[in-house]
Structure formats: structure tokens, C-alpha cells
Amino acid sequence: MPVLLVLFASVALYVGRAERWVAAVLLVGLGLMPLAAGTLARFTVFAGTPAEDVYLLERGGLSAEGAAARVRARAEARTARFQELGALAYYESRRGLLEEARADFKAASALKEGDARMLTRFGNTLLGLGDVDGAVLLYTQASKADPSMAAPHYNLGQVYRRRARLLPDDQLGKELDRSTSAIATAQSLDGSLLRREPPPEDRPLLNRLLLSPAVPERDWLDLADGTQEGARVESQVGRWLAPVLPAGPAGWGLTAA
Structure with a gap:
């Protein structure tokens, strides 16, 4: 110049x-x-921003390990936002780190309440930890927060169906009816669930038994702060x-x- x-x-x-x-x-x-x-x-x-970390965590895989470390560091510094904590908890739950996922889901809930996707994913984690009543409560809250979302209804149906096996005969029919009703509601909201087969009874893998609703890009793309x-x-x-x-x-x- x-x-x-x-x-x-x-x-x-x-x-x-x-x-x-x-x-x-x-x-x-x-x-x-x-x-x-x-x-x-x-x-x-986009690269190097929290939005990229959320993107990698939502996709999962080995490439997300670095993103998880960065989000954890921001969480410790209390600068992580709701989308980051939710994605980190979801990543941890899929990797079997359920206690860590529960803590991060709680931290995300403190930043934003009533998010149907987060409540559904949080319920999946609680179910994996054996807290059936807590999972049912979160699925119910999620279905009320977003009545058009099929995942919480479907997951409720799966919980009722598996819980029915532990009930006496006089309560079995009522629980199975609840399961059938919840799954039918989910299938009416998402026709693709008509073709979905749950995993075998002897291998009730959490990631295959339950639905985890995807988070659309518009919910986290604003984290690409340049x-x-x-x-x-x-x-x-x-x-x-x-x-x-x-x-x-x-x-x-x-x-x-």
C-alpha cells in the first residue's frame, strides 16, 4: 500500500x-x-469453533475425542454452552460413560430446561444406569415439551414392554397396553418406526433399543463465532x-x- x-x-x-x-x-x-x-x-x-466441536461430538467416532477434551475444558472453566454440554453428554452416553453423561446432562439442564431432545437423551442415560422411574419421567416431560417428536413415545413403549416382564399377571396386561399405545403413537408420528425391529431380548443394547433424536444444525451453528x-x-x-x-x-x- x-x-x-x-x-x-x-x-x-x-x-x-x-x-x-x-x-x-x-x-x-x-x-x-x-x-x-x-x-x-x-x-x-467454522473450523476451530465450538460449533465444530458439537458437530464432531454429534457424529461420534475417534475424531470426536479431541472435541470432547476441549468441551470438558470449557465446562470446567464454566464457559461451555448448552449445545456443547448436551453434545458432550450424548457422546459420553454412546461410549458407555454413563455417570459422566449424567453429570453433563444435569449441567446442560441447568442452562436450558424443557428441551425435548435433551430430555430424551438424558432419559436414555438414566435407563442405562438402571433408573427406570427417572427415565420414564424424562420421556414424559419430553413428549409434553414436543408432542410431535416420536422418540420419547417410542422409548416409553420399550420401557413399559420390558418392565412388564417383571410384573405379576394381574398388572401385566395394563403395562403391555401402555407399551402398545406409546409405540403406536410414535409410529403415527414417524412412519419409519413401523419397520424398526428392537434388538434381541438377550442383547438389549442401549444404543439399539432406544431412539436418540438428532439435533438439527440450526440449533448449534450459531456457535461458529468467528x-x-x-x-x-x-x-x-x-x-x-x-x-x-x-x-x-x-x-x-x-x-x-
């Missing part, structure tokens, strides 16, 4: 007015490039364009002037 400004000053007296205006506008635009680059990065950055990344890009482009000018608005103002 300094070289271009000196070059512009040296030729300004020998070119026409229109040429001077074109050159001046281009130089002003170049001077504002740091601001434009920072704004672009601010609105498009404020710091945008400022870094803005500073880098500014130093590249005008290393002798002050960074920030002062440099843009001097360039424009």
Missing part, C-alpha cells in the same frame, strides 16, 4: 481526472480489504498491505485520506 500511494502521487499530475478517480477508488478499496477480509472470516469461519478469527485475519491482511501504517481503523482512515 505505501508503494502504491507513492506511485499514485507521482503520476497523479500526468493523468486525466477520470483516471485519477479510478485509481483513487481502487486504492481506497484496497485499503479497506482488511475490514472486508475480517468480516468474511467472521461470518464464514469474532477472534475475524480480528486475526483483519490484522494479518492489514500488516501485509500496510506494514508501516497503524493497524485498525486508523490505518484504513489514513489510506482513504
Whole structure:
């Protein structure tokens, strides 16, 4: 930028007015490039943000271990948000870390109550820990929070069906009716459940027996906060364009002037 400004000053007296205006506008635009680059990065950055951590945790797998460590660190620093804690708890529950998942689900509940997806996932964890009554309570709350969601109804049906095996004969029919009614409600809300087969009775794997509703991207994409990344890009482009000018608005103002 300094070289271009000196070059512009040296030729300004020998070119026409229109040429001077074109050159001046281009130089002003170049001077504002740091601001434009920072704004672009601010609105498009994804990698390295909490949103990427939530994305990895929701997908699971080995690639999510680093994301889990970062979210745990933010949770200890009390800076983790609801979406992060919910995704971390979900990741832990699928890996069999049920006690850790319960603690993180409780922390997420303290930040936001009444989220149907989180209540359903939390209920799955409690069921895995043997707290059947707690799971039934959370499934019921989830079905009331979002009546259009099939997962809590389906999970309630599975709990009633398995609990019926432990009841005496005079209570068996009532419990099976509750199971049938809950599963029928879930199937009416989600037709794909008509083709779903529960796991064998001798291998009641939690991740196959119960449904865990997916969290849509719109619920966590706003965690892609590019404020710091945008400022870094803005500073880098500014130093590249005008290393002798002050960074920030002062440099843009001097360039424009």
C-alpha cells in the first residue's frame, strides 16, 4: 500500500481526472480489504469453533475425542454452552460413560430446561444406569415439551414392554397396553418406526433399543463465532498491505485520506 500511494502521487499530475478517480477508488478499496477480509472470516469461519466441536461430538467416532477434551475444558472453566454440554453428554452416553453423561446432562439442564431432545437423551442415560422411574419421567416431560417428536413415545413403549416382564399377571396386561399405545403413537408420528425391529431380548443394547433424536444444525451453528478469527485475519491482511501504517481503523482512515 505505501508503494502504491507513492506511485499514485507521482503520476497523479500526468493523468486525466477520470483516471485519477479510478485509481483513487481502487486504492481506497484496497485499503479497506482488511475490514472486508475480517468480516468474511467472521461470518464464514467454522473450523476451530465450538460449533465444530458439537458437530464432531454429534457424529461420534475417534475424531470426536479431541472435541470432547476441549468441551470438558470449557465446562470446567464454566464457559461451555448448552449445545456443547448436551453434545458432550450424548457422546459420553454412546461410549458407555454413563455417570459422566449424567453429570453433563444435569449441567446442560441447568442452562436450558424443557428441551425435548435433551430430555430424551438424558432419559436414555438414566435407563442405562438402571433408573427406570427417572427415565420414564424424562420421556414424559419430553413428549409434553414436543408432542410431535416420536422418540420419547417410542422409548416409553420399550420401557413399559420390558418392565412388564417383571410384573405379576394381574398388572401385566395394563403395562403391555401402555407399551402398545406409546409405540403406536410414535409410529403415527414417524412412519419409519413401523419397520424398526428392537434388538434381541438377550442383547438389549442401549444404543439399539432406544431412539436418540438428532439435533438439527440450526440449533448449534450459531456457535461458529468467528469474532477472534475475524480480528486475526483483519490484522494479518492489514500488516501485509500496510506494514508501516497503524493497524485498525486508523490505518484504513489514513489510506482513504
